[in-house]
Amino acid sequence: MNLQVQDIAAHCEQLPERFIRKQDEEYGNVTNSNASSPAKIPVIDVSLLTSSHLELDKLKTAITTWGCFQAINHGIEGSFLDKVREVSRLFFDLSAEEKKKYLREENDLEGYGNDMVLSDHQILDWTDRLYLTVFPKHQRMLQFWPKNPTDFREVVDDYCSKIELINQVILKAMARSLNLEDNCFSDQYGTTNSKMFARFNYYPPCPWPDKVLGVKPHADGSAVTFLLQDKEVEGLQVLKDGQWFGVPIVPDALTINVGDQIEIMSNGIFKSPVHRVLVNTKNQRITLAVFCMPQTEKDIGPVEGLITDGTPRLYKNVTYSRDFFFQNYQHGKRTIDACKI
Numbered sequence: 376m377n378l379q380v381q382d383i384a385a386h387c388e389q390l391p392e393r394f395i396r397k398q399d400e401e402y403g404n405v406t407n408s409n410a411s412s413p414a415k416i417p418v419i420d421v422s423l424l425t426s427s428h429l430e431l432d433k434l435k436t437a438i439t440t441w442g443c444f445q446a447i448n449h450g451i452e453g454s455f456l457d458k459v460r461e462v463s464r465l466f467f468d469l470s471a472e473e474k475k476k477y478l479r480e481e482n483d484l485e486g487y488g489n490d491m492v493l494s495d496h497q498i499l500d501w502t503d504r505l506y507l508t509v510f511p512k513h514q515r516m517l518q519f520w521p522k523n524p525t526d527f528r529e530v531v532d533d534y535c536s537k538i539e540l541i542n543q544v545i546l547k548a549m550a551r552s553l554n555l556e557d558n559c560f561s562d563q564y565g566t567t568n569s570k571m572f573a574r575f576n577y578y579p580p581c582p583w584p585d586k587v588l589g590v591k592p593h594a595d596g597s598a599v600t601f602l603l604q605d606k607e608v609e610g611l612q613v614l615k616d617g618q619w620f621g622v623p624i625v626p627d628a629l630t631i632n633v634g635d636q637i638e639i640m641s642n643g644i645f646k647s648p649v650h651r652v653l654v655n656t657k658n659q660r661i662t663l664a665v666f667c668m669p670q671t672e673k674d675i676g677p678v679e680g681l682i683t684d685g686t687p688r689l690y691k692n693v694t695y696s697r698d699f700f701f702q703n704y705q706h707g708k709r710t711i712d713a714c715k716i
């Protein structure tokens with residue numbers, strides 16, 4: 376039977392071999408060493424992005440260097456963020472039997488389960504996930520949307536609609552920070568059917584925290600990712616200049632990072648950061664990552680206005696699909712490298 380990580384954490388006395396990380400496993404050109412420092416990830420006041428040049432400059436600096444920032448004053452109440460955390464926790468608190476109603480198919484992402492196994496050599500992440508397509512709405516697979524807690528669906532729907540509004544603000548601000556037309560990034564999303572996926576991540580406490588990773592080093596295949604961190608337990612690290620930095624918890628902030636698709640659209644100016652997750656012996660950690668991106672059928676590519684004699688085009692036009700992402704990820708390659716000219 377396919378055990379979830381939550382079951383393994385509760386019942387196994389020995390760490391199953393499949394989870395043991397290789398200390399020197401490579402992803403792109405990244406080495407997976409243990410060392411890390413606390414990070415000074417920039418904090419951006421979203422409410423100022425429409426009026427303040429200073430804040431726009433801060434945003435630009437943040438995403439050209441770190442590729443991520445902590446967003447405050449984004450318009451979502453702290454009490455509502457707590458509600459989102461609560462329904463996420465209540466779902467993972469359900470019995471194993473109850474959660475299995477939402478189990479994903481073996482070779483599909485949608486639904487509840489641990490790592491999708493893509494190859495025999497794959498090292499598994501110490502995490503269980505619930506993965507849901509949220510937008511476009513007609514592509515929701517409601518059989519995977521928990522009925523319990525009873526307000527789960529409503530809260531997630533509401534939260535994701537609020538995230539979409541923030542996404543629009545951020546995309547416009549990114550464009551303006553480069554003196555481009557407001558809509559130059561959002562236009563590439565297509566007028567309908569742009570995509571949003573929600574991934575609820577559950578990291579059980581782990582008796583062998585040095586031997587596993589919550590999530591292996593990766594960059595997101597999204598355009599922009601919105602992460603609601605656990606309120607108390609840290610674990611996320613981001614790679615900058617070859618060094619790992621811990622991402623601290625900022626109360627009521629959303630941790631926002633650029634994904635590969637904005638790196639491509641910005642012709643490499645904005646960076647899609649490599650990140651990973653560590654786990655600990657004592658505390659479970661629950662996060663919610665929301666991935667926003669253009670409709671899959673649509674080609675994306677660098678914005679014309681950014682291509683000049685001095686700054687030639689760095690990326691091809693590509694259709695950045697989920698399959699395209701996983702074909703590269705499976706072989707320890709960065710998808711963005713396959714998009715380079």
Ligand SMILES: O=C(O)CCC(=O)C(=O)O
Pocket residue numbers: 574576590595602610611650652662664
């Ligand atoms: O749980 C986290 O802190 C990050 C999760 C993540 O990187 C992802 O879901 O892509």
Ligand SMILES: [Fe+2]
Pocket residue numbers: 593594595650664
């Ligand atoms: Fe990620």
